[in-house]
Amino acid sequence: MQPVTLTINRQEVSGHPGMTILELARESGINIPTICHHAKLAPIGACRFCLVENEQNGALLASCVTPIAPGMIINTESPRVLEHRKMILKLILASHPDSCLVCDKGNQCQLRLLAADLGIGLIELDRIPQPAVTEEVNPFIVRDMSKCILCARCIRACQELVIEGALDYFGRGFKAKPATLNNFPLEYSECTFCGTCVALCPTGALMEKEALYRGAIGDAVQTTCPYCGCGCSISLEIKDNQVARVKPAFEEQDNQEALCVKGSYGCDFIHSPKRLTKPLIKVNGDFQEASWEEALAVVAGAFNKIKKEHGADSLAVLGSANCTNEENYLLQMFARCVLGTNNIDNGSSLYYNATLRAFSESFGFPGITHSLKDLEQAEVILLIGASPEASAPLVNYLIKRAVKLRGAKLIVIDPRRTKLTFFADCWLQPKVGTDLALLNSLAKVIIEENLIDHEFVARKTDKFQLLAEILGNYPLEMGEAVTGVGVEQIRQAARLYAAAGKAAIIYGTGITQQALGVESVKALINLTLLTGNIWRKGGGLHALQRDCNAQGACDMGALPDYLPGYQHVGEAEARNIFETRWDVILPSTPGAGALEIIRQSREGKIKGLYITGENPLAGFPQAALVKEALATLEFLVVQDLFLTETAKLAKVVLPAAGFAEKEGTFTNLEGKVQVIRKAIDPVGESMPDWEIILQLAGAMGKPLPFSSLQQVMDEIRELVPLYRNDRETNAPEEEDLWDTRFDYKLPLKTFPGFSLAEYAPPAGAPDDSYPYILLAETSLYRSGSGVRSTNSRRLSKYSSSFKLRINEVDAQKMGLSSGDQVRVVSPDGQLQAAVEITGSLPEGTVALPRSVPEHPVTGLFSSLPEAAAKTSARKTCYVRIERS
Amino acid sequence: MNKEKDVQIDWTRLHEIIAEYGDEKWSLIPMLQKIQNEFGYIPPQAIPVIADKLKLFPSEVQGVISFYAQLYTEPRGKKTVRVCRGTACHVRGGKTILKLVKQHLGIDEGETTDDLEYTLETVACIGVCALAPSMVIDQHVHGRMNPKKVGQLFKQKGEQHEST
């Protein structure tokens, strides 16, 4: 393409055709002030503030929407331009209210900055009367449309970036304003309080509500969101050693431009008055504050004593999907080298185990195949058993962008009507828990209708014949009978998926937390192998992860059977590397996983437990049994930000520093290693988890060989194959490789095998006494076991109620109306909730939110599984509903 | 504005109309026009249904409706009263006429009487300045308005309002 050459401010510059004058000017270091333009939004040329003069013909052009043309002679600061610019700003200010001086946007207001630049002070124009502030009761966002300058950034943010469509223009001419449907307050609209519009609004028309600080802010620190596995880049604005505000880090290279409500407004847990500030030791049933020396001495003494009396395997460690990679690395070292046991796991194994196991059996390594960026190329996206709108909001935005802006096709497999079913071209509603049967049916259609990628299947896969044979004998009508999805619909979905050049699959806990979790993930793998999508960019499998560092915790070996980098503890060669470095003999038999640790604690086999950043009492099935198990322990130490329900049972509680108070890295759900930066000092006497672990090892008389965090990072880079390279600079460019994890140079199996498991109805199928299926739903406003979201003032304020969602027909049958109190009873427990009637659930299915520590829905699920069956259904169970 | 007029809408017919159109985005305006022609306005409850069909956001559909002066989201009266507020009418007491009409009908500009008889609007100029002050009821121009004439035109109406 011929470059276009022109002059800007007497300087000869050239750019590629299609560039706007603004883009080229900025690239050439020439600043043109703008208002409605934003690099992340489609330009609309609404404000005309970016005017420049073409001295060739005297035309005034809006530079943000005018493409460059050869020979243009652009002046960005001619007298005419300046005069116009001033006039525009004056006009805008004329309709701006007098409350400017007390406006919270303060010196972040672009309008004020521009006015100062142009030397505009008092406005001599007549004021235009303006509408009043909209009353909103939500604790996140406040709107004052009298300050709106109609730049439409908020509308574009809502329609182009997060695609919620809560806002659009309402009215014409002077009366036009961005508004919700029926001009209602935000809380009655589609708004999810992601805060993107607020971050982009150039004036005080949209502002953060109940912020900790008002007005001017000092520094900003770029770091990573501590909530879900998406790992959005956030910018923490700091004032007086407090995190005053959180914004999307637009400048960050890889940031995906928008946060969700948890990232934008949920980080206020950092300054919750409930934060632990001192170590606590339980004396006669009551906690007493103690010094670090005392507390660590008590822990070290107890662990050493138990180890001596009962052996290393009577101790166990529960690591954290919310702690950094370095901390998890140290934690597994602590378990293996200091305690001498493989009894270590992290909370993500409750939902991630199925993926790890299925992937390692099929591909030879557990991990990730594709990056989120690949979704930009997908022609078809198949979403199954996942609620990204709640559990991984960024992925939700990416799916919607693909559909709405790019015309990608979406297949949603979900019994519930969700916000994403609105975007779906094909929506299958299988009966709860029957996904495996549906997936096998899809595979059958793909084979039967010859929609397979023959070359790929022949050259790169194994055991195809076996699969084809078994599925050959499997009538689709059986699939229909089991799943309730019609044969024709099954065929349609299969064709849509298989016919696409690039089709990606996204799945979540609806798959992995089923009783047949591993088998279902393998069935998904079958689909990607049959169609060759596993190998393509824009294809692949994406597993959603609820916690910010679920991937990292597993990568680092906070697992009972794997050393860092998924090197099995049973392999002498792998052990050898670490034994040489650490100068120890490592235990070689796999230890107890998370649930097994609880089970063995209850049996008295495990006597001492070290929990960091997990809250099993709220997050694990069977709260009552977990409580019993933890109470049985001889010694429990809990390290956390808050005095959780779990921590209350401990003998010693150690105060940990939060993500904003320490350094380290998180690995997000696509395997991207991202930096956590320290923004403020630790609250009270709390310490980063890594420091605590190091000090504890020292107190036990077996110090770990590190004196700084950097040394830990260096060792990870050296010894963990997945992290061996500096991935930021070494990401491969080749188009057709699995780019996220392939550069880890792991011994990928060349011939991933097909495997088939047949659907079996779950044990304890509904009988008359438990006629409903209960779904545990993820809520956008809550996260993980709810420790941080409950302690976020604004998040908990907004979602304090605990409601049982129930279909209108079922409600009618039982004579229930909204707000009625009911008891939800399962064979294993019961909970109290208020009724909320909905049209989005099928009949016979009810739903409760998870991550509410005061009402742990996991308490309704069946008892701890036996050692062999590591996954059990934790997503659904059978219940009955009684009035209370 | 958001006066709740308890109007039942014919959902069956509404769905029928919506079903007549394809799901291309450009179907929106013709579909809205057709709905307005049959219902006399676009029931706000219909917006989410239309949006769902065209895969648009409800707020987007509302934005389009609010952009066109000729599309309404409130039921319209059988007759539309348009009082002129052009210069000629203004100097000859157009403002008083408007006030009187409002009083008689018991509604404000842009509103519709509860019995769905009248909708009141103002217009910039209806081009019969010679007859100022003037107003139009449906297609009929009423010129040289005065309080008495207003009273006569809306006699029945006014009485009804007093008795309710």
Ligand code: SF4
């Ligand atoms: S609210 Fe803010 S972002 Fe939206 S149009 Fe008004 S000034 Fe622009």
Ligand code: SF4
């Ligand atoms: S907060 Fe997010 S969802 Fe709500 S209006 Fe703004 S951009 Fe839209």
Ligand code: SF4
């Ligand atoms: S999508 Fe996830 S990572 Fe991004 S802001 Fe929300 S919770 Fe944080």
Ligand code: FES
């Ligand atoms: S910035 Fe170019 S028109 Fe607004």
